[in-house]
Amino acid sequence: xxxxxxxxxxxxxxxxxxxxxxxxxxxxxxxxxxxxxxxxxxxxxxxxxxxxxxxxxxxxxxxxxxxxxxxxxxxxxxxxxxxxxxxxxxxxxxxxxxxxxxxxxxxxxxxxxxxxxxxxxxxxxxxxxxxxxxxxxxxxxxxxxxxxxxxxxxxxxxxxxxxxxxxxxxxxxxxxxxxxxxxxxxxxxxxxxxxxxxxxxxxxxxxxxxxxxxxxxxxxxxxxxxxxxxxxxxxxxxxxxxxxxxxxxxxxxxxxxxxxxxxxxxxxxxxxxxxxxxxxxxxxxxxxxxxxxxxxxxxxxxxxxxxxxxxxxxxxxxxxxxxxxxxxxxxxxxxxxxxxxxxxxxxxxxxxxxxxxxxxxxxxxxxxxxxxxxxxxxxxxxxxxxxxxxxxxxxxxxxxxxxxxxxxxxxxxxxxxxxxxxxxxxxxxxxxxxxxxxxxxxxxxxxxxxxxxxxxxxxxxxxxxxxxxxxxxxxxxxxxxxxxxxxxxxxxxxxxxxxxxxxxxxxxxxxxxxxxxxxxxxxxxxxxxxxxxxxxxxxxxxxxxxxxxxxxxxxxxxxxx
Ligand SMILES: Cc1cc2nc3c(=O)[nH]c(=O)nc-3n(C[C@H](O)[C@H](O)[C@H](O)COP(=O)(O)O)c2cc1C
Numbered sequence: 035x036x037x038x039x040x041x042x043x044x045x046x047x048x049x050x051x052x053x054x055x056x057x058x059x060x061x062x063x064x065x066x067x068x069x070x071x072x073x074x075x076x077x078x079x080x081x082x083x084x085x086x087x088x089x090x091x092x093x094x095x096x097x098x099x100x101x102x103x104x105x106x107x108x109x110x111x112x113x114x115x116x117x118x119x120x121x122x123x124x125x126x127x128x129x130x131x132x133x134x135x136x137x138x139x140x141x142x143x144x145x146x147x148x149x150x151x152x153x154x155x156x157x158x159x160x161x162x163x164x165x166x167x168x169x170x171x172x173x174x175x176x177x178x179x180x181x182x183x184x185x186x187x188x189x190x191x192x193x194x195x196x197x198x199x200x201x202x203x204x205x206x207x208x209x210x211x212x213x214x215x216x217x218x219x220x221x222x223x224x225x226x227x228x229x230x231x232x233x234x235x236x237x238x239x240x241x242x243x244x245x246x247x248x249x250x251x252x253x254x255x256x257x258x259x260x261x262x263x264x265x266x267x268x269x270x271x272x273x274x275x276x277x278x279x280x281x282x283x284x285x286x287x288x289x290x291x292x293x294x295x296x297x298x299x300x301x302x303x304x305x306x307x308x309x310x311x312x313x314x315x316x317x318x319x320x321x322x323x324x325x326x327x328x329x330x331x332x333x334x335x336x337x338x339x340x341x342x343x344x345x346x347x348x349x350x351x352x353x354x355x356x357x358x359x360x361x362x363x364x365x366x367x368x369x370x371x372x373x374x375x376x377x378x379x380x381x382x383x384x385x386x387x388x389x390x391x392x393x394x395x396x397x398x399x400x401x402x403x404x405x406x407x408x409x410x411x412x413x414x415x416x417x418x419x420x421x422x423x424x425x426x427x428x429x430x431x432x433x434x435x436x437x438x439x440x441x442x443x444x445x446x447x448x449x450x451x452x453x454x455x456x457x458x459x460x461x462x463x464x465x466x467x468x469x470x471x472x473x474x475x476x477x478x479x480x481x482x483x484x485x486x487x488x489x490x491x492x493x494x495x496x497x498x499x500x501x502x503x504x505x506x507x508x509x510x511x512x513x514x515x516x517x518x519x520x521x522x523x524x525x526x527x528x529x530x531x532x533x534x535x536x537x538x539x540x541x542x543x544x545x546x547x548x549x550x551x552x553x554x555x556x557x558x559x560x561x562x563x564x565x566x567x568x569x570x571x572x573x574x575x576x577x578x579x580x581x582x583x584x585x586x587x588x589x590x591x592x593x594x595x
Contacts, residue, residue, distance in 0.1 A: 039505035042327035044553065046320060047508070050219040051541035052478065060217025061316060070211045070273070070311040072127070072138045076160055079169040079306025082152055084109065098242045100199045102151030105144060106166070108283065112238035113142050113231060114163050115577030116370045127577065129163060130369050131234040132523065134223035134537045139211040140231045141275055143261035144168060145295070146201035147179040158261055158299060160306075166578055171262050171306050178298030182291035200284035203246070204261045205231050206275035209321050210312065218320045223537050225509050226559055228278045229516015230535075236403035237524070239283050240363045246283045249290060250408045253332035254278075256292060260299050272308035273315070276325055279513070281406060330506040363402060364524045370577070372523050375532035378485035378564035384529065386424035389487065392525040392563070393432055393459055396518050403517055409507075411435040412499045413514045413558070414442060416491045416548055418473035420484065421564075425455070428466040429547070431493075434518075436460045438495055447549030464548075472547060477560050478538035486564025487531070491544050492518060496556040515559040526563045536560035 050058040084106030098104045110130075117128045129138060142161040148154050152168065156179035159168035183200050205228055212220035212227075232248065239246040257277035258264035269275075282290060398404035398411045415432040419425055429450075433439045439460060443452060450464035470484035476491070477483035492515040499507050519535045526533035537559065544557040576582055 037505070039327040040500060042323060043500065043505055043508050046218075046221070046324035046327070047553075047556065049320065050222060052219075052538065054540055054543060058217065058219040059320075060215070060219070064215060065314070065316075068214065068312040068314040068316075070137070070208070070214050071309070072136075072211070073162065073164040074141055074160070074208070074272075074311065075162060075309045076169045076171060076268070076306030077309065079160070079171050081162065081165065081167045081169050082159075083165070083167050098244070100146075100149060100201065102149055104242055104244075105146070105149065105152065105168075105201065107242050108235070108238045108244070109142070109144070109161055109163075110166055110238075111241060111366050111369050112234035113140070113161060114166055116372065117577055118575040120573045120575070121571055127164070128373065129577075130238075130372065131227070131231045131520070132372070132374055132535055133227045133230070134212060134535070135215050137211045137215060137223075138227070139207045139209065139220075139224045140227050140278075141206045141208060142231070142235075143171075143204040143206070144201060145204065145260060145299075147183060148176065149201075156298070158302070160261075169306060172299060172302040172304045174298040174302030178294055182295035182298065200282055200290070202249075202260075202280055202282055202290070203235055204257050204280040205235075205278040206257075206261070206263055207278055208273050208275050208311065209318075209325070210273045210315060213316070213318045213321055214312065217316075218318055219537075220318065221321045221324050222512060222558070224276070225512030226516045226519065226535065226537060228509075229513035229518075230520045231516075232279065232281065232406055232513060233403040233517040233520035234369070235281055235283075236406035237363060237369065237520070240402040241366060241369075244283050244285060245402075245405065246281045247406050248408055249280050249282055251332045251334055252280045252292060254330045256296055256332065259296055262299075262304060265304065268304065268306065269308045271310045273311050275308075278509075279330075324508075328506045328508045330509070333503075364528060368524060368527055372527050373532060373566075374523075374534040375482060375486075375562075375564065375566035376534075376569060377567040378482050378532075378562065379567050380481075380485035380564075381421075382487070382531075382565035383421035383423050384487040384531065384563075386422055388529050389419075389422045389425060390456060390459065390461075392522070392529065393456075393461065395521055395525050396432070397434055397459065403521065407510075407514065407517065409503070409510065409514075411514070412495045412511055413518055414438065414493045414495070414555075415518075416493050416544075416557070417488050418469045418483070418490065419488045420468075420470050420473070421487050426463070426466050427468055429464045429469055430455055431462045431464055431548075433460040433462070435495070441495075441498075442493075442555065445548075445550055445554045447551060476540050476544045476547060477536050477562075478540065480536060480538065482534050482562045482564070483536060483560065486562045488564075489536070489560060489562035491539065491557040492559040492561070493548070493550075493555050494558045495554075497553045512558055519559060519561055522561050522563060531563055532566040533561060533563045536562060 085103040144159045158172040207224040254277040263275040411434040417430040474484035483489040
């Protein structure tokens with residue numbers, strides 16, 4: 035690592051590690067008076083309520099047309115509220131996408147052409163999950179949208195511009211929401227959450243018969259300009275949003291004319307002022323430093339690397355996954371049911387077939403949600419197997435990108451067995467034995483890491499990825515770990531069990547377990563799966579008032595696996 039930005043990354047990454055004797059720097063207490071509002075709004079921006087409404091027709095599983103109903107369906111099943119919980123006088127919402135500490139730093143924006151039921155002109159909208167509504171931030175020139183969404187289509191004067199079936203979702207992060215609780219480590223959590231949101235959007239688009247993929251050529255600066263988070267005048271007192279990434283939601287091969295769109299948005303008519311989320315703030319300059327050092331200038335990716343360009347729903351059906359039940363795209367009920375387990379029962383087990391099926395779903399196979407990402411897999415799984423019938427307890431490694439196996443083997447400084455543990459997966463048994471205590475210890479002593487079927491550390495191919503893609507890829511490594519996390523959450527639900535993302539772990543002690551030294555590989559995120567112990571003191575209501583009585587019961591029958 036030589037460039038100053040890469041040095042800054044190491045400084046931040048190492049400086050925000052948790053150690054046995056010292057946690058990463060934070061306030062050390064929660065200042066409830068300055069707790070950030072989890073919902074941003076734009077005063078003065080017209081709000082448009084979205085589907086699903088009780089009277090709206092359901093969106094089908096086959097490719098649905100681009101309507102307000104479709105947009106509502108995708109947002110509701112990716113970033114909407116999944117439930118309200120109550121305990122005593124406290125009431126809080128949960129969302130389809132999880133978030134560290136339930137703080138939800140991720141904001142979403144939609145950019146689209148004219149859509150019946152939304153707007154007759156192209157517009158930029160902010161998504162308000164609390165109301166399931168779009169706030170219209172900007173309207174801009176129809177011709178610009180048509181050119182941008184189909185730059186090679188020639189339109190003479192007076193030509194009827196055919197509607198181009200593509201829309202964009204941009205994701206941003208409000209660092210303060212996470213930093214309020216987690217201090218300097220919060221930048222990492224914001225990136226994990228973005229990864230979860232990317233996967234949630236891709237999966238929800240898939241359920242409605244659409245594809246979604248990140249557009250890597252957009253710089254953060256471009257994204258900020260398109261969705262207006264660089265507009266100082268609209269954020270006078272409000273906490274700023276850090277642009278993350280932008281996804282195109284579409285069907286077929288297309289190119290988005292970035293410059294045309296940006297120009298139109300800059301000249302568009304903007305309305306609304308961002309709300310302030312807290313009265314007081316603590317400045318965490320380490321977060322500003324790492325945000326600056328990892329600014330994304332955008333990059334050109336060869337067209338054949340862009341998954342969305344090879345899609346044609348007629349010849350390439352949306353689901354290209356192997357045809358066995360657990361690998362199908364989940365259904366809407368399942369994504370609304372996803373929750374984090376607060377405690378696991380410490381005794382249930384899962385059978386080997388299910389376990390291997392879950393692991394196989396974390397392998398990038400070109401289908402959703404992996405086709406939303408433009409890079410090859412950089413995250414591997416170090417698994418602590420506790421209770422899987424037919425699989426010996428112990429430490430295992432799943433190399434999600436098999437060409438990395440030799441380097442992983444070389445980097446793990448301990449004498450491991452490296453015995454192939456599956457005929458179909460690049461899964462290796464490293465060492466046998468009960469590893470519940472070590473799993474719990476390295477995951478900040480959290481019992482959930484020991485009490486499930488298995489827990490794991492997501493081991494990033496760190497140094498080499500940063501050298502290949504540059505400093506900004508620090509964010510992308512966390513995004514990929516978040517996508518893996520979202521898949522595990524849904525797989526856990528599909529198996530009748532439950533998962534929990536674990537952002538609190540002792541970084542270097544995890545590396546010690548594997549004998550990793552230096553920065554070739556770094557653990558970025560942990561996860562656990564097992565049978566949950568429900569907190570029966572909590573009451574649960576659906577995410578939106580109009581769903582009362584229509585949602586299936588949250589507590590499903592949980593037959594032992
Ligand atoms: C990046 C990330 C890190 C998390 N870290 C932990 C953790 O260390 N311990 C824990 O018990 N839960 C952890 N969680 C679970 C969150 O607390 C949970 O997602 C949040 O409370 C929202 O609840 P839900 O997932 O049921 O929607 C984490 C979640 C995410 C997404």
